[in-house]
Amino acid sequence: MPLPVSFLLVLLLLLGLGLVVLELRHRLRPASPLQLLPGSFQVRRRAQGLEITGEVRIRNPHPRMEVMVPEITVVPTLLGRSDVSQVRHELQITPLHPDEEARPDGYWAAYIVKGRKSTAAHIRLNLTAPGGLDLESVLDTLWMDIHWVNYGPFGRLQRRQGILLPLQRPEPGDPAAPGWREGERCRVLPVRTHLLGVLDDPLAVLQRYTDGLLQPGDVLTIGETPLAVIQGRYHHPSTVEPTFLARLLCRVFHPTSSLATACGLQTLIDVSGPARVLGAWVVGTALKLVGSKGWFYRLAGEQARLIDDITGTTPPYDQTIVLGPDQPAAWCERMAAALGVAVAVVDVNDLGRVKVLAASGGTDEDLLMRALRPNPAGNANERTPLVLVRPA
Secondary structure: OOOOHHHHHHHHHHHHHHHHHHHHHHHOOOOOOOEEEEEEEEEEEEOOEEEEEEEEEEEOOOOOOOEEEOOEEEEEEEEEOOOOOOOEEEEEEEEOOOOOOOOOOOOOOOEEEOOOOEEEEEEEEEEEOHHHOOHHHHEEEEEEEEEEEEEEOOEEEEEEEEEEEEOOOOOOOOOOOOOOEEEOOEEEEEEOOOOOOOOOOHHHHHHHHOOOOOOOOOEEEEEHHHHHHHOOOEEOHHHOOOOHHHHHHHHHOOOOOOOOOHHHHHHHHHHHOHHHHHHHHHHHHHHHHOOOOOHHHHHOOOHHHHOEOOOOOOOOHHHOEEOOOOOHHHHHHHHHHHHOOEEEEEEEOOOOOEEEEEEOOOOOHHHHHHHHOOOOOOOOOOOOOEEEEEEO
């Protein structure tokens, strides 16, 4: 016997109200407004080793809420070409509170960051090695893992944010770098760079490593993950609080999916909202039962396909969850105008899958499909986030 129309309407109304309540609970949940923003860092070579100095700023964009920062520590991790266990470090964090004098002992006193105000911390790290070890021949990259506490109406939150600082940068035109490869009616050049991060200016990176290479008709591509980390679109999973919805729905995804963990799926929920994610799952599951696949990813938002869970990216970002880039189309237009060639943001893997996320006007996407299908940038630790494509 078919169900009455009135019953179906009531059922749909209750479902809609449930989604509204779910979304409101998500949007109104307590959260800290504080933002940690990296400033500039300098690396100086000393007789005893390296001295690294720089600042991070803690900003409160909220108009009224006052948030305390009682603790901040930095855990340095060194990446290199060989054993780095002999390298010693000495770290000092100096508070730069705008209305307080710095203590001579360097102690970080708990500080209140008022609405629309900020404070800062100066970081100094000395790296030394015994026995006259040449640090430049050993060290490659510094990863500064900043742990800081937010304390306020939302409770006590342990925040964690990593900043990458390259200690070595390859020279453009290095003979050991990959050379041109012949493709299908095109030529392809993987371009090696240093490990990229939030301290990099993207235009400066493109200009440095393509100096003397670009010609009219070329297309310069960058991977979506390298662009995302330059934009700071990554976070440590310890800062994610999975909801019941995330813990439940993550179980239905394939184990290799970045959405198959509670923190990975919660990252998508934080971006798209729980109502959209749940609705996409309900509709996607229903359509999948009748043979139409892929609707969850179409309905849940662009980030559903772009989020990389831990282990999905190059170290040290393999410890973080990386989102897709922000406004890649506008970014491509700006870079293309500055460089004089077409620019594209792409997502490529070893299975021959090529997706052009965004491209500047006039880009030949068929050319990119042919050129990038063999994945010339690689999926390992090649450090070739840029690929220059030239029509034959």
